[in-house]
Amino acid sequence: xxxxxxxxxxxxxxxxxxxxxxxxxxxxxxxxxxxxxxxxxxxxxxxxxxxxxxxxxxxxxxxxxxxxxxxxxxxxxxxxxxxxxxxxxxxxxxxxxxxxxxxxxxxxxxxxxxxxxxxxxxxxxxxxxxxxxxxxxxxxxxxxxxxxxxxxxxxxxxxxxxxxxxxxxxxxxxxxxxxxxxxxxxxxxxxxxxxxxxxxxxxxxxxxxxxxxxxxxxxxxxxxxxxxxxxxxxxxxxxxxxxxxxxxxxxxxxxxxxxxxxxxxxxxxxxxxxxxxxxxxxxxxxxxxxxxxxxxxxxxxxxxxxxxxxxxxxxxxxxxxxxxxxxxxxxxxxxxxx
Amino acid sequence: xxxxxxxxxxxxxxxxxxxxxxxxxxxxxxxxxxxxxxxxxxxxxxxxxxxxxxxxxxxxxxxxxxxxxxxx
Numbered sequence: 479x480x481x482x483x484x485x486x487x488x489x490x491x492x493x494x495x496x497x498x499x500x501x502x503x504x505x506x507x508x509x510x511x512x513x514x515x516x517x518x519x520x521x522x523x524x525x526x527x528x529x530x531x532x533x534x535x536x537x538x539x540x541x542x543x544x545x546x547x548x549x550x551x552x553x554x555x556x557x558x559x560x561x562x563x564x565x566x567x568x569x570x571x572x573x574x575x576x577x578x579x580x581x582x583x584x585x586x587x588x589x590x591x592x593x594x595x596x597x598x599x600x601x602x603x604x605x606x607x608x609x610x611x612x613x614x615x616x617x618x619x620x621x622x623x624x625x626x627x628x629x630x631x632x633x634x635x636x637x638x639x640x641x642x643x644x645x646x647x648x649x650x651x652x653x654x655x656x657x658x659x660x661x662x663x664x665x666x667x668x669x670x671x672x673x674x675x676x677x678x679x680x681x682x683x684x685x686x687x688x689x690x691x692x693x694x695x696x697x698x699x700x701x702x703x704x705x706x707x708x709x710x711x712x713x714x715x716x717x718x719x720x721x722x723x724x725x726x727x728x729x730x731x732x733x734x735x736x737x738x739x740x741x742x743x744x745x746x747x748x749x750x751x752x753x754x755x756x757x758x759x760x761x762x763x764x765x766x767x768x769x770x771x772x773x774x775x776x777x778x779x780x781x782x783x784x785x786x787x788x789x790x791x792x793x794x795x796x797x798x799x800x801x802x803x804x805x806x807x808x809x810x811x812x813x814x815x816x
Numbered sequence: 817x818x819x820x821x822x823x824x825x826x827x828x829x830x831x832x833x834x835x836x837x838x839x840x841x842x843x844x845x846x847x848x849x850x851x852x853x854x855x856x857x858x859x860x861x862x863x864x865x866x867x868x869x870x871x872x873x874x875x876x877x878x879x880x881x882x883x884x885x886x887x888x
Contacts, residue, residue, distance in 0.1 A: 485830035492837035503845045508852040515856060518869065526879035546878070563878045658836060697840055713858040715851070733851035734843060757862035758855070759869055776856055801867050802879050814879050816872055 500735040508728070508738045512776040518759055521772050521782035526802070527565050529812040531558055535789070536806040537594070538580040541797040542587050548795070548804060549590050550812055551581035557592055559583075559604060562804070562814055571602050571609040584627035589647075591633055593622030599635050601647060613650045618643065623664045626675075634675055634689070636663035642677050644689065656687050658694040664706050670714040678705030684719050686731060698729040700736045707752040707763075711775075718775070720749030720763050728775065740773045742780065751793045756800025764791030770805050784815055 534554035541548050547568065548560045555576030559569040577595035584590070589612065593599040599615040599622050620638030627633045631647045642656040642663055661681030668675045674695070678684045684705055686696040698719070707720035716730045716737070725741040726749055740761065747767035754761055754775070761773040762784070770791050772782035789808035796803045802816035863869055874880055 481827055482830060485827070485834055488834045489830070489837055492834065492841050495841045496837070499841065499845055503847045505847050506849045506852070508848070508855070511849065511852045512856060515860075521868070523868070526877070526881070693839070694836060695839070696843065697836075711855065711858075712862070713855065715858075716855055730848070730851040730855065732846045733848045734845045735848070737848055737852055737855075755866050755868040757859050757866035757869060759859045759863055759866060776859060796868075799867075800865075801872065801877075803868065816868060816877065816879055 500733075503733055504735065508776065509778055512778075515776055517777065517779075518774045518781050521760065523772075523782065523784060523803070523815040525784075525786050525813050525815055527562065527814040529560055529562070529565055529814070530810075531560075531567050532556065532810045532812075534576075534810060535792070535808040536810060536812065537578055537792055538582075538592075539793045539795050539804055539806040539812060540582045541795045541804070542583050543585040543798060544587055545797040545799040545801065547583070547587065548797075548812075549581050549583045550793075550806055551578045551592050552810065553578060554810075557581055557590055557602070559590065560812070562802075569604050569609055571604065574600065579621060580624045582625045582627055582633075584630050584633075586630050588630055589627065591625045591627065593625060593635070595621050597621055597637070597639075599625050599633065599645070601633070613647055615645050615650060617652050620662065623662065624666050626666060626668050628668065628672060628689075634666055634668065636666045636677055638662040640679065640681075642666060642675075642687070644692075654690070654692040656685075656692055656694070658685055658697075659683070661704070664704060665708045667708050667710050667717070669710055670712065676708055676710065676717050678708040678719050678721075680704040682721070682723075684708060684717060684729065686717075696731065696734055698727075698734075698736070700727055700729075701725070703748070706748065706750050709752050709754055712754065712756060712758045718752055718754065718761055720752040722748035724748055724765075726752060726761060726763055726773065738775070738778050740775075740778050745771075750791060753794040753796045753803060755796060755803075756798075762794050762796065762803050762805075764794045764805060766790050768807075770794060784813075786813055787811065 532552035575596035579594035703722035751764035770784040
């Protein structure tokens, strides 16, 4: 009993120390500094393609590293791989469980991953004559919310069991388990240098992890509800989070705190998805209210909107070459804009 | 809810929380002014290569439907 009290006092003391440390370097706001920067042009993107083929809500999409192909996941029980230049479907991967919540493609383009309420991450090889299941990664004790390949032999997963995990695809076993969140992990993003990754959870915090040693290096607080979406700034020195509290935040890793916030009193829809243009200047955020808002990441002003979906925008992605942005929706369509 | 004897599980968890907080408390932080300036600089340097900011000429737009032109 005495020890619990002592530990609680120690924890409170350390939290106060962290807060003081953050305050000590908080000498200005990005909004102030960015007031001198030229405004981003009013962004008017056109819907260039609508990809039709799914028969139910789309829950995830991920661009291939070749900037042309893309995988999408729907609760119609399929992964579809698209050639976005022609709008054609190249492969269809049937899923054992239709309760899919996410999908991803390996940088090589050889493998795709999917998972959801089955608590598993299923890896399929799409380069043979027909898609073949390679592995079923089965150890999470909660739903699979997100996954990202590091390469053809390693994948990171985020789960409703509050952990994230690095898997070895040769053996199908867990290599590293990342434990620290106290709420369901909803999203993850890998740093450009692939040494760290960031996770967002229902405990309203985002955490930065060392991929190899499994340690949590930093925790970012401030959101007041689930963090559903997370992305690295292209410089690798900041992250953007999107939350059910209807706001997005930018956290700088070296200042260890929030440096910008993106909110609008008129907006009372949760953020479901987030992606950045190639310079980082534009943030594309999908919301529950069927729209995607475009924010100037420096000035924290809304500079555009993508409207056209008839239901929630559940996923967004910008390919590595930055030539467009794709939105995926519960209305079963994917739209490409630029 | 009161407990006279917290389980060893709770103590282990509390110890882990303290250890994690010690790691996070010990990092070195740079000033927000420097962090912001660096991010703004990065944006500025890369803006000219950002197709969604700069616009994409129709001839270089892989997603734009190409329609044949008829010269009347």
